[in-house]
Amino acid sequence: MSGLESPEIAAAYEAVRSDKDPANWLLISHASATSNQLKLTKTGSGGLSELAGELDDAQVQYGYVRVEYANDSESTRVKFALIVWIGENTRVMRKARVSVESGDVRRVLGHHSIQVNASDRTDLDEKDVVARLRKAGGADYNGGRG
Template sequence: MADVSDPAINEAYLDVRSDKSDTNWLLLDYENDRSDKLTVTKTGTGGLSELTDLLDDSKASFGYVRVSYSNDKESTREKFAFVVWIGPSCKVMRKAKISVHTADVKTALRVYSIEVAAREKEDLNEEPIVAKLRKAGGASYDGV
Protein backbone atom coordinates (compact mmCIF):
# COMPACT_ATOMS: atom_id res chain seq x y z
CA MET A 1 0.00 0.00 0.00
CA ALA A 2 1.03 3.54 -0.68
CA ASP A 3 1.21 5.85 2.32
CA VAL A 4 -0.80 8.99 1.55
CA SER A 5 -1.18 10.07 5.17
CA ASP A 6 0.91 13.25 4.89
CA PRO A 7 -1.48 16.15 5.71
CA ALA A 8 0.30 18.26 3.05
CA ILE A 9 -1.26 16.03 0.38
CA ASN A 10 -4.79 16.93 1.44
CA GLU A 11 -3.85 20.61 1.82
CA ALA A 12 -2.41 20.71 -1.71
CA TYR A 13 -5.45 18.83 -3.07
CA LEU A 14 -7.86 21.32 -1.49
CA ASP A 15 -5.72 24.22 -2.77
CA VAL A 16 -5.92 22.96 -6.37
CA ARG A 17 -9.70 22.49 -6.03
CA SER A 18 -10.27 25.93 -4.48
CA ASP A 19 -11.76 28.62 -6.70
CA LYS A 20 -9.97 31.19 -4.53
CA SER A 21 -6.50 29.86 -5.34
CA ASP A 22 -4.37 30.23 -8.46
CA THR A 23 -2.75 26.85 -7.77
CA ASN A 24 -3.91 24.48 -10.51
CA TRP A 25 -1.77 21.38 -10.12
CA LEU A 26 0.11 19.23 -7.65
CA LEU A 27 2.74 16.54 -8.01
CA LEU A 28 3.21 13.59 -5.65
CA ASP A 29 6.44 11.60 -5.60
CA TYR A 30 7.78 8.81 -3.46
CA GLU A 31 9.92 9.89 -0.53
CA ASN A 32 12.79 7.79 -1.93
CA ASP A 33 13.35 4.76 -4.18
CA ARG A 34 12.66 2.25 -1.40
CA SER A 35 9.75 4.02 0.26
CA ASP A 36 6.04 3.69 -0.46
CA LYS A 37 5.34 7.02 1.27
CA LEU A 38 4.15 9.77 -1.04
CA THR A 39 4.86 13.44 -0.48
CA VAL A 40 3.94 16.66 -2.26
CA THR A 41 6.91 17.44 -4.48
CA LYS A 42 5.56 20.68 -5.86
CA THR A 43 2.45 22.67 -6.69
CA GLY A 44 2.07 25.37 -9.28
CA THR A 45 -0.02 27.73 -11.33
CA GLY A 46 1.24 26.93 -14.84
CA GLY A 47 -1.23 24.18 -15.68
CA LEU A 48 -0.69 20.84 -17.36
CA SER A 49 2.37 21.96 -19.34
CA GLU A 50 4.22 23.09 -16.21
CA LEU A 51 3.36 19.83 -14.44
CA THR A 52 4.53 17.81 -17.44
CA ASP A 53 7.87 19.64 -17.52
CA LEU A 54 8.59 18.52 -13.95
CA LEU A 55 8.00 14.80 -14.52
CA ASP A 56 11.14 12.70 -14.17
CA ASP A 57 11.70 9.88 -16.69
CA SER A 58 13.18 7.67 -13.97
CA LYS A 59 10.25 8.01 -11.55
CA ALA A 60 6.66 7.04 -11.05
CA SER A 61 4.58 9.99 -9.88
CA PHE A 62 1.00 11.10 -9.47
CA GLY A 63 -0.39 14.42 -10.59
CA TYR A 64 -3.64 16.26 -10.11
CA VAL A 65 -4.44 19.15 -12.39
CA ARG A 66 -7.24 21.64 -13.00
CA VAL A 67 -7.80 22.17 -16.72
CA SER A 68 -9.78 25.17 -17.95
CA TYR A 69 -11.29 25.17 -21.42
CA SER A 70 -14.03 26.86 -23.38
CA ASN A 71 -16.88 24.52 -24.09
CA ASP A 72 -18.70 27.05 -26.23
CA LYS A 73 -18.78 30.79 -26.85
CA GLU A 74 -20.72 31.40 -23.66
CA SER A 75 -18.80 29.51 -21.02
CA THR A 76 -15.53 28.28 -19.61
CA ARG A 77 -15.34 25.01 -17.75
CA GLU A 78 -12.88 23.74 -15.23
CA LYS A 79 -12.39 20.01 -14.81
CA PHE A 80 -9.83 17.93 -12.96
CA ALA A 81 -7.57 15.19 -14.26
CA PHE A 82 -5.75 12.54 -12.24
CA VAL A 83 -2.38 11.70 -13.81
CA VAL A 84 -0.50 8.45 -13.26
CA TRP A 85 3.05 8.92 -14.54
CA ILE A 86 5.35 5.96 -15.11
CA GLY A 87 8.52 7.32 -16.66
CA PRO A 88 10.19 5.31 -19.43
CA SER A 89 13.24 4.66 -17.21
CA CYS A 90 11.25 3.83 -14.05
CA LYS A 91 12.53 0.82 -12.09
CA VAL A 92 10.69 -2.47 -12.58
CA MET A 93 9.69 -2.95 -8.94
CA ARG A 94 8.20 0.55 -8.77
CA LYS A 95 6.22 -0.13 -11.96
CA ALA A 96 4.92 -3.37 -10.46
CA LYS A 97 3.45 -1.56 -7.45
CA ILE A 98 1.78 1.29 -9.32
CA SER A 99 -1.61 -0.32 -9.91
CA VAL A 100 -2.06 -1.02 -6.19
CA HIS A 101 -0.68 2.38 -5.22
CA THR A 102 -2.97 4.14 -7.69
CA ALA A 103 -6.00 2.91 -5.76
CA ASP A 104 -4.53 4.29 -2.53
CA VAL A 105 -3.77 7.68 -4.11
CA LYS A 106 -7.34 7.87 -5.40
CA THR A 107 -8.52 7.90 -1.79
CA ALA A 108 -6.57 11.13 -1.28
CA LEU A 109 -7.23 12.79 -4.66
CA ARG A 110 -10.89 11.87 -4.71
CA VAL A 111 -12.68 14.02 -7.27
CA TYR A 112 -11.63 14.11 -10.93
CA SER A 113 -13.27 13.77 -14.33
CA ILE A 114 -10.67 11.63 -16.09
CA GLU A 115 -7.66 9.51 -15.29
CA VAL A 116 -4.67 9.83 -17.60
CA ALA A 117 -2.06 7.08 -17.69
CA ALA A 118 1.16 8.52 -19.09
CA ARG A 119 4.40 6.78 -19.99
CA GLU A 120 5.77 9.48 -22.29
CA LYS A 121 5.42 13.23 -21.89
CA GLU A 122 3.55 13.32 -25.21
CA ASP A 123 0.75 11.40 -23.46
CA LEU A 124 0.08 14.64 -21.57
CA ASN A 125 -0.51 16.94 -24.53
CA GLU A 126 -3.32 19.29 -23.59
CA GLU A 127 -5.48 18.98 -26.72
CA PRO A 128 -6.39 15.26 -26.39
CA ILE A 129 -6.91 15.68 -22.64
CA VAL A 130 -9.31 18.58 -23.20
CA ALA A 131 -11.17 16.43 -25.75
CA LYS A 132 -11.55 13.68 -23.12
CA LEU A 133 -12.69 16.22 -20.54
CA ARG A 134 -15.31 17.57 -22.96
CA LYS A 135 -16.70 14.08 -23.44
CA ALA A 136 -16.69 13.48 -19.69
CA GLY A 137 -18.27 16.89 -19.05
CA GLY A 138 -21.70 16.25 -20.50
CA ALA A 139 -23.62 18.86 -22.48
CA SER A 140 -21.84 20.58 -25.30
CA TYR A 141 -23.73 23.15 -27.35
CA ASP A 142 -21.09 23.84 -29.98
CA GLY A 143 -21.03 20.42 -31.63
CA VAL A 144 -17.75 19.29 -30.04
Protein backbone atom coordinates (compact mmCIF):
# COMPACT_ATOMS: atom_id res chain seq x y z
CA MET A 1 0.00 0.00 0.00
CA SER A 2 1.47 3.24 -1.11
CA GLY A 3 2.62 5.49 1.69
CA LEU A 4 2.45 3.00 4.56
CA GLU A 5 6.18 2.37 4.42
CA SER A 6 6.98 6.02 5.11
CA PRO A 7 9.52 6.84 7.82
CA GLU A 8 6.97 9.21 9.42
CA ILE A 9 4.46 6.38 9.99
CA ALA A 10 7.20 4.06 11.30
CA ALA A 11 8.50 6.72 13.71
CA ALA A 12 4.98 7.57 14.96
CA TYR A 13 4.22 3.87 15.49
CA GLU A 14 7.40 3.40 17.53
CA ALA A 15 6.61 6.54 19.55
CA VAL A 16 3.13 5.26 20.46
CA ARG A 17 4.58 1.90 21.49
CA SER A 18 7.37 3.48 23.56
CA ASP A 19 7.03 3.79 27.33
CA LYS A 20 9.25 6.89 27.17
CA ASP A 21 7.37 8.94 24.55
CA PRO A 22 4.27 10.97 25.48
CA ALA A 23 2.56 10.18 22.15
CA ASN A 24 -0.16 7.60 22.66
CA TRP A 25 -2.01 7.67 19.35
CA LEU A 26 -1.52 8.20 15.64
CA LEU A 27 -3.88 8.73 12.74
CA ILE A 28 -3.38 7.68 9.12
CA SER A 29 -5.54 9.16 6.34
CA HIS A 30 -5.60 9.37 2.56
CA ALA A 31 -3.39 12.07 1.09
CA SER A 32 -6.41 13.55 -0.77
CA ALA A 33 -10.04 12.73 -1.53
CA THR A 34 -9.06 10.90 -4.72
CA SER A 35 -5.69 9.47 -3.66
CA ASN A 36 -5.08 5.88 -2.62
CA GLN A 37 -1.86 6.93 -0.90
CA LEU A 38 -1.96 6.90 2.89
CA LYS A 39 -0.03 9.29 5.08
CA LEU A 40 0.44 10.11 8.74
CA THR A 41 -2.11 12.81 9.53
CA LYS A 42 -1.57 13.49 13.20
CA THR A 43 -0.29 12.15 16.50
CA GLY A 44 -1.17 13.11 20.03
CA SER A 45 -0.91 12.35 23.72
CA GLY A 46 -4.57 12.78 24.76
CA GLY A 47 -5.62 9.16 24.34
CA LEU A 48 -8.61 7.60 22.66
CA SER A 49 -10.94 10.56 23.23
CA GLU A 50 -8.51 12.96 21.56
CA LEU A 51 -8.05 10.57 18.64
CA ALA A 52 -11.84 10.26 18.24
CA GLY A 53 -12.10 14.04 18.05
CA GLU A 54 -9.75 14.08 15.04
CA LEU A 55 -11.76 11.64 12.92
CA ASP A 56 -13.39 12.91 9.72
CA ASP A 57 -16.94 11.80 8.88
CA ALA A 58 -16.14 11.89 5.16
CA GLN A 59 -13.04 9.66 5.27
CA VAL A 60 -11.70 6.22 5.92
CA GLN A 61 -8.96 6.60 8.52
CA TYR A 62 -6.81 4.28 10.58
CA GLY A 63 -5.89 5.02 14.17
CA TYR A 64 -3.51 3.27 16.50
CA VAL A 65 -3.85 3.95 20.21
CA ARG A 66 -2.08 2.98 23.39
CA VAL A 67 -4.58 2.28 26.18
CA GLU A 68 -3.47 2.01 29.79
CA TYR A 69 -5.91 0.71 32.37
CA ALA A 70 -5.88 -0.61 35.92
CA ASN A 71 -5.45 -4.35 35.98
CA ASP A 72 -6.24 -4.48 39.68
CA SER A 73 -5.68 -2.19 42.63
CA GLU A 74 -1.91 -2.62 42.39
CA SER A 75 -1.04 -2.77 38.71
CA THR A 76 -1.82 -1.42 35.28
CA ARG A 77 -1.75 -2.88 31.80
CA VAL A 78 -0.85 -1.32 28.49
CA LYS A 79 -2.58 -2.62 25.38
CA PHE A 80 -2.89 -1.33 21.84
CA ALA A 81 -5.94 -1.02 19.62
CA LEU A 82 -6.22 -0.52 15.89
CA ILE A 83 -9.12 1.74 14.92
CA VAL A 84 -10.64 1.36 11.45
CA TRP A 85 -12.82 4.43 10.96
CA ILE A 86 -15.34 4.60 8.13
CA GLY A 87 -17.09 7.95 8.41
CA GLU A 88 -20.79 8.00 7.65
CA ASN A 89 -20.27 10.39 4.70
CA THR A 90 -17.45 8.39 3.09
CA ARG A 91 -17.75 7.79 -0.66
CA VAL A 92 -18.91 4.29 -1.62
CA MET A 93 -15.81 3.40 -3.63
CA ARG A 94 -13.56 4.42 -0.73
CA LYS A 95 -15.58 2.17 1.61
CA ALA A 96 -15.23 -0.70 -0.85
CA ARG A 97 -11.43 -0.59 -0.58
CA VAL A 98 -11.35 -0.90 3.21
CA SER A 99 -11.17 -4.70 3.41
CA VAL A 100 -8.01 -4.84 1.27
CA GLU A 101 -6.50 -1.60 2.55
CA SER A 102 -7.02 -2.45 6.23
CA GLY A 103 -5.06 -5.68 5.75
CA ASP A 104 -2.08 -3.65 4.59
CA VAL A 105 -2.49 -1.29 7.55
CA ARG A 106 -2.65 -4.26 9.98
CA ARG A 107 0.69 -5.46 8.66
CA VAL A 108 2.33 -2.07 9.28
CA LEU A 109 0.67 -1.49 12.68
CA GLY A 110 1.06 -5.12 13.61
CA HIS A 111 1.10 -5.18 17.39
CA HIS A 112 -2.43 -4.64 18.63
CA SER A 113 -4.73 -6.62 20.87
CA ILE A 114 -8.01 -5.65 19.21
CA GLN A 115 -9.33 -3.99 16.10
CA VAL A 116 -12.24 -1.61 16.55
CA ASN A 117 -14.32 -1.00 13.44
CA ALA A 118 -16.12 2.30 13.93
CA SER A 119 -18.44 4.54 11.96
CA ASP A 120 -19.73 6.56 14.89
CA ARG A 121 -17.74 8.11 17.73
CA THR A 122 -19.87 6.22 20.26
CA ASP A 123 -18.16 3.06 18.93
CA LEU A 124 -15.00 4.46 20.53
CA ASP A 125 -16.21 4.78 24.11
CA GLU A 126 -13.16 4.23 26.29
CA LYS A 127 -14.99 1.99 28.80
CA ASP A 128 -16.15 -0.31 25.98
CA VAL A 129 -12.69 -0.43 24.41
CA VAL A 130 -11.08 -1.23 27.79
CA ALA A 131 -13.64 -4.00 28.37
CA ARG A 132 -12.75 -5.50 24.98
CA LEU A 133 -9.04 -5.22 25.77
CA ARG A 134 -9.57 -7.00 29.10
CA LYS A 135 -11.34 -9.87 27.34
CA ALA A 136 -8.62 -10.07 24.70
CA GLY A 137 -5.94 -10.01 27.40
CA GLY A 138 -6.98 -13.29 28.98
CA ALA A 139 -6.88 -13.27 32.77
CA ASP A 140 -9.15 -10.64 34.29
CA TYR A 141 -8.14 -9.87 37.85
CA ASN A 142 -10.89 -7.30 38.13
CA GLY A 143 -13.65 -9.88 38.47
CA GLY A 144 -15.30 -9.01 35.16
CA ARG A 145 -16.14 -5.48 36.28
CA GLY A 146 -14.67 -3.91 33.11
